[in-house]
Amino acid sequence: MGSKSSKAPKPPDPKATARLQAQMNIDTALAQNAINRTNQVTDDGAIIYTETGKQKVGGRDIPIYTATTTLSDAQKRIKNEADAAKYNLANAASYLSGRINKEPFKVDEEVEARLFDLGNKRLAPRLAEARRQAETDAANRGLRLGSDAYDRLMRQVGENENDAYNQHALTSRAEAYAEADRDHARDLNYTTALLSGSQVSQPSFVSNTPQAGVDGVPLAQMVDNAYQNQFAAHQQEQAQNDARLGSLLSLAGTAIAYSDKRLKEDIHKVGETSDDLGIYSYRYKGGGPLRLGLIAQEVEKAKPEAVVKGPGGFKMVDYRKALRLGERVRTA
Incomplete structure (x- = not known):
């Protein structure tokens, strides 16, 4: 017997993460290039960027650009x-x-x-x-x-x-x-x-075109952080389930206890046993502290032998039978 919990999160695949990080790095580089690929038009001529082909990078077709300088008529002469x-x-x-x-x-x-x-x-x-x-x-x-x-x-x-x-x-x-x-x-x-005669003077173009910076996405770090958070949450859930199990085992020491739903209030499901019986937090209607336990009506449907009627017709649960304490587990 044991309380159910979610499975531990699967560690991220480092190869898949690396491949995705490489693709995101390419996207960042393309964005950087696109932002800074500024056409220039001046009195002396123009510099124009045009796509002239493709090249394979990381399994993707990446555009190739050519910068073409066109001189004004005066500069041509x-x-x-x-x-x-x-x-x-x-x-x-x-x-x-x-x-x-x-x-x-x-x-x-x-x-x-x-x-x-x-x-x-x-x-x-x-x-x-x-x-x-x-x-x-x-x-x-x-x-x-x-x-x-x-x-x-x-x-x-x-x-x-x-x-x-x-x-x-x-x-x-x-x-x-x-x-x-x-x-x-x-x-x-x-x-x-x-x-060493005089060199051809270059036409005047904008030399201080603003250059924008695009920060890369730290995908690998983000994936690892998400995994660590999920694993920490899983460990916390495990600890909570262990605490609930301890409470049930302590309760099982009393063998038979009132668990009739009609006697309880402020009922909230907090987990399940290994055979799908709900574990609930509740208070008795007459007052008292918050408790953990089973609901007799649910147990009766699954394990009628674990439920008996007490004084006043209220149902009681034999926790040893409900939780199958003391049974031997046979293995093949």
């Missing part, structure tokens, strides 16, 4: 002119870079010779004057042509001339190298400047 200018700059850069590739850096010998000749026109007269002065000095000192002293003096003049010409040749080569380096660097700089 500006872009065409800018594109033409960029094309010309690119061609110029291609030509220069090709020339640099075909003509690697080198010192032009003709330039070097030209620089040497230019310098020599000034250096040679100075060296000739220095030689005449040395010869005049030798004559004033009485150094005879062919003497050791004269030869030493002229040898020194010759060495000075040779050093001067060597230095002049090195200087001319350095200048030729510097000129070649400037020409090479110039082509490189021109090419770099052309490649």
Whole structure:
């Protein structure tokens, strides 16, 4: 025997909850996208969003949108002119870079010779004057042509001339190298400047379109909370039924008690036994505390052997028979 109660709630299926949560996340993302997919129309043109296809996401067909930019007539002309200018700059850069590739850096010998000749026109007269002065000095000192002293003096003049010409040749080569380096660097700089030319100006569109936020639905948490609440309610009902059963068992200790409906008031059904007998709360019409028990008229219909008549014709219930206390339960 026992008092009936509802079954414990079935725990939520985690896979089903996850699938539903994923679908709700997709719905949230679609709502977010729809709210923020704002067409823009300005004096410079327009940006329009249009649906151009579908894609499968989470087993669902999700629309694909394309943002199309349309320029005003004035902006189209500006872009065409800018594109033409960029094309010309690119061609110029291609030509220069090709020339640099075909003509690697080198010192032009003709330039070097030209620089040497230019310098020599000034250096040679100075060296000739220095030689005449040395010869005049030798004559004033009485150094005879062919003497050791004269030869030493002229040898020194010759060495000075040779050093001067060597230095002049090195200087001319350095200048030729510097000129070649400037020409090479110039082509490189021109090419770099052309490649980094001005970019096409983008037309002006709204950059601060309001962005709305759509919070996702915490479905998994909501499902778990609902299950926990249902389980707590089930546990509370179990506790109440256990208390009622305890009251009935205590009442059964008296074996036979008045349970005639005619003697009771404030009757409310609060549960059932395992064999569908109603359990009621009530008070005797003569007063007294709230009690729990069976109704004799109901018990008599189901188990007439558990009901007897007492003094005054009022019906009494043998709770041991009504609740089948002491019976052995046979199992297969």
